[in-house]
Amino acid sequence: MKDYIGIKEKYDIRLNSNESYIDMNKEIMIEMKSCLLDIQLHRYPENDMLKIKELYGAYADTQAENIIVGNGSDEMLELIISSLMGTGKKMLTLSPDFVMYDFYVSLFGGEVKKYKLNNNINFTLDDFIKLGIKEDVDLIMFSNPNNPTGLALAPTEIIKILEAFPDKTVVVDEAYYEFYGKSMIPYINTYKNLIVTRTLSKAWGLAALRVGFLISNLDNVKKLLEKKIPYTVNSYSQAMVITALKYPYRVIKNSKQIIEQREILSKELKLLEKNASMNIKFYSSKANFIFGRTLHKEALLNGLSDKGILIRDFPDDTFRITIGSPLENKKLIDGLKEIFIYEGAE
Template sequence: MNQYIDIDKEYQIRLNSNESYIDMDNNIMMEIKSNLSTIELHRYPENNMLEIRNLYAQYAGTQSENIIVGNGSDEVIQLVISNYISCGKKVLTLDPDFTMYDFYTDLFGGNVVKYKLGENIVFNLDEFIKLGKKENIDLIIFSNPNNPTGLSLSNNDIIKLLKIFPNIPILVDEAYYEFNGESMISHINEYKNLIVTRTLSKAWGLAALRVGFLISNKNILEKLMKKKIPYTVNSYSQTMALTVLKYPDRVIENSKVIIDNREKLLLQLKSIEKDASMEIRFYPSKGNFIFGRTSHKYALLSGLNEKGILIRNFSDDTFRITVGSQLENRKLLNVLREIFIYQVVEEYAK
């Protein structure tokens, strides 16, 4: 089955990319527009990006010299994989997880080793360690909270991994940190194999800018910077990021609102799961999304598609729904009730 039934359709509600539904504050937007007018188009972008690093360091509780700024966290993730992975080397990650880990590993000739979370979305640290040792892995990468399941690994488990594999770089992708609140950034100088990535695309609501961060210790940063391409973050993105980063309270406040909506949405989804006449399951989440599973994919995707609602479909029996606004969530829930509780059409069971 294709990821989307009708990819060219104009969807009224897009709950497929884990974007923030909260638009930019009007006052901040006016400040952005004013600052954009100062850009000199005949000049290259700032390459050092010290101001951005300083502001993000204050927010993240670290130092500017521990930060690399990239064109989205995708760029800095690729930078890590390109440094540690070559033909025949192995990356250990979770299954499922962010698909770009597989893409970049394959790009540089490496092999992906996957630890399956299973139907109940359970992470067993001992089994993960056993797999890593058995496969003699060269790099460990996982998103935390996990995308797409919403599972969150504890800092204690991650610290155990860092100690068990002291010579293996471990990248913790904290793209959804703001919806969870637990971070490994405070440990970057304590564990010399720890790398953390962050982004402005999710909680900060700046997906259009493509601004991401890598946070690690001096030795790792020196190694990575030797392969980093210059001028990858354009002046418009830098200017807008600089403006928005001056208002961290905004993202903290917005994240609380999204978390509250997530929990309310999950409660209603679990109610649908309980009353459904066709099998469907939803999982708790620490992201701005909720992971689900159903053997009635055709019913789900057809019903949502008909109502102009787009979610993220995966190739197996799973899917992911981004937490939307209260209005978007209500419309989603009404359609799901129609599909799985009130109106069961025979062809949906295909």
Template sequence: MDIGIRVNANESYKNISDDELKDIIEDVVKLKFNRYPDSECNELRELYGKVIGVNKENLIAGNGSDEMISLIISSQITRRKVVLTIDPDFSMYDFYTSLSDGVIKKYKTEDDGSFSVNKFINFGKKLSPKIIIFSNPNNPTGNVISNEDICYILESFKDTLVIVDEAYYEFYGQSMIQYIEKYKNLVVTRTLSKAWGLAALRVGFLIANKELIEELNKSKVPYNLNTFSQMVACNVLKHPEKILKSVEEIVYERERLYKSLKNIEEISNNKVIFYKSKANFIFGRSIMKDDIKKILDDKGILIRYFNDDSFRITVGSALENDLVVNIIEKVVLDVGEDNDKNIKN
């Protein structure tokens, strides 16, 4: 199968600009490849701190937000300690918990990803979790938990670290960073892999109060983020206004894609269902998932499939989105016609 379109990994379809690339090329020749990188990522933390409005002392930088999540879990979880998360959510929470021989418990949400904060808290209280972690917006549903509800969770579990994974924050616009000093048990993680379009670099951040940062730094490996990634990220972070424009375009395409997919839902008589999203992807469910997968695979189009009847489509360019919509629409119409013929026969 030739891969023509990749809308499966929630990457940005927009690459860095030619001007940014030119600056990066000019800076590459200045790098000292024989020297280890800045282990503290001082310039990177300084620049990102200015972008999000915190001091660099409130930040740890690392090899993607995955490393930041791993750092927290490995420093807190030992055998049989409980990590509480949501079902569905980011699969790497399970992976890192298992590496530390911890136990992961999941609160099952509704089909669209929504949930009752009171039921979640009651569920969690029975487990005495060492860590609570969830993505917001949720991956893969695109659903969100309000800041008010997250504060309620933080207040209900004062002795538990609560990690809010804000990998898709830029497409949503609401953050918990403003609460890092109020809640000493709050940790926020961010990445430059999604809205910033730097997935190839693997740059992520952990944001918390200074005391917690100092404690977590004791478990961080030295030289964890290479010099090249730090340099490119710093170049891009100097022009945050460009990201705002990219985010506006992606959000516009998200809403257009969602509207088109909802039209397909209507003609399918709910054989395929799509859900509203605050991230850069659309979550769907369908009894025809296998039919959809076969045709998309044949066309060299990758989307993300899960073990049940659900799947996730990353927002691509306008042309990519239109192609995906047209193919799914054709599958729905063709399968519908085949079913009608079978009924008549």
């Protein structure tokens, strides 16, 4: 991806990948590294990963038997899509949403049908359901909160989708759950068509380890395990994740801190939007990023790039900014003011 060319040399502030700006606690990191000394390189990784399932199950308030562990939530999404998609099959999602949904569906010969969010990022539940019925979709998948807009559906809304499509699988991608706080995991045994995916790459700050989860009722888990490739999570990642999962309080604390920074940044951006000499719009978010729109995106991207700040660019007039540290956010605001507010504007 072009975003990553020369990043280390060119950009001091990377607000493009929704990573956590909070690094691992030093004491925990030392413990994580020390556990690597016992790894036997001539042995395959543990395939069942029961300890990881037990620890994450305790954190997510579910049972180990309801969890599949994979090489990031991407592997879990691919596992689901590969099991349900094929020529003539259709998946319903939002537009915009996580680009990997489209990639995997096309990879397995399926077709993606999209409910387009308008410029105000409005979601009408009835229209979404009507579109799914009209297209006779085989799978429904969306991120919640939505990536990249930050829109979040309430559990009551998702339940209506589950009940409208009782014979269709509904996948709720909760990669950004910790920044929203509302999950569909409590409903996995009530709704047999529900699958939830999670990741350790965002709030847990373990993007480098590539570990994610699929959580569903036991029947779904058993069926999907029959199609899962073995040994996809390497021994180093497993060992370090087992240690990290013993300290869930760290994630809860860090998530609260990121949410606080999100709300502070949101207020600053809304104030900038109000006083901008060129049109720019920012949207409210329930994730660790803020979505925006401007017809002056070239000025935006070039201006921030000159200051060593990288944000996520999309093909249309939209962009996405990851929540950074207080200092990073201040530098971002200062840069945006130079670009969008004429000298002397209040």
